[in-house]
Amino acid sequence: MVHGTHNAVADDRNKDIKIYINGDYFRREDAKISVFDSGYLVGDGIWEALRLHKGVLVFLDDHLDRLWTSAATVGMTFPFSKEELTAIAWEVLNENKMTDHVHVRIMITRGIKKTPSQDPRLTISGPNIVIIPEYKKASEDSKEKGITLFTSTIRRGSPDYLDPRLNCHSKLHEVQALIQAIEAGADEALMLDVNGFVSTCNATNFFIIKNGEVWTSTGQYCMNGITRAKVIEACSRNGIICHQKDFSLFDVYGADEAFVTGTFGGLTPVIKIDGREIGTKSYGDRTKNLSYLYNELINEAVTNG
Template structure:
């Protein structure tokens, strides 16, 4: 198996070979886990999903993740068919069944519109309740993630207008990001830096992007990217610490002249960026990135310490 690079580079764990996966409330060993070829997610990418991090036996920032999942489902006129409280119980029941009571666990929660009677896009041909799949894995970032300097490459694939496919929707339809990822990988980079339709920096293909300039941090306006949970938390902890943090348009000129750059995501948290399009931004993790990593970790610890579980 080839491991991912960049912020998604993880430590392989043999326990994942037989991990139990929840399919519509039933626990199934990984080798036997499957959905119908008529499932809306497989057939059309019709669904929404969340990536969740387990820390000290608690699912971090679960309320924010479930709020985003259910907002996305409502936006595409899909009834999840399960209340948030019941979804939380299902998540923790699966963690318990797998003995995942500590750290180093990542969960993919996916909800599709369900099984269709025929291969066709119209939701009126759906003949089943939504399909809910929960995949937990023993999956920890490699130790050097916090300090390894990422390589990014600006790709030609843009984040599009919301009237084409709204980038704010965390849908199963990820081909836009996949094609960006392919181009970046072919260029020898860890991840793609994507622009918006106007040429301003939008986001990376699977993480959010920030620059540091003159003691301030900047990220995109948010108009052409997912409303990232970690992105929002980094903005919050920075402002609470008295760090000026802005969401606004900026260009590659601003990026190339930045003091530091970093990405944010649920899996790896805050990760430093070293080079972009072959231009060196920083040769080692800078002081702002290191401080934000500490602030985010403290916020993570506070969240799970105050979070009860069913």
């Protein structure tokens, strides 16, 4: 079994989910898109991932803001508003009779191309929108066990050529980093920025805890994680010192605890990096407390609807 931050409890209901493609619904095995789609041809697309928790799409406004910022960054114009996309997402969830423990992936590409090309002027359709809802509950066993990381030689890009904060379909460099980590015997990859400071992981954001303080990267070279932002907010609300700063592997190897964050898994502890054990427990006390405080923010979002 693959071990990592996206380990989910098996759910047979996912065999029968209905996937949304441009207004129509398809069974899993029938959900297809053209080979002339710009996302398939050149990775020209953006995406967002949401969690349905107790009938509420948690932190929805944050996710929509990030999606619209991504669209503006790549010069993509949506033929719908945030309210209309939200209505579509709820239509998909209602069509699948889903209410809890659901992961919703929204993917929007520039559209169909007249011929294989990078040129956006050769796009002959409006944006393609695909929404995949799946029953996904994070594996508690995986969280208790923790994950291992390997520092990849693949660096996080500079904002002047592919801003790491952009949720785009062009993820090949992250895949390369993950392949290095897997070949080194780790679960996932830790990535440095262009200056050699610790940035993020291939699919999650990275934190360490030193002497009771929480450290994470500056945010200039890492994914614009919603969960990352919520952990920082939880620290601020509860009087926990949280630094967004440059730090190196020297600091990481001497950390008391480490963890990664993501929309699906929340907070997942890291037990080993580059073969060096981090802390004395697979699930450190301070990481557990931060996970509790993060879940309190989710509960608050559910209460406020």
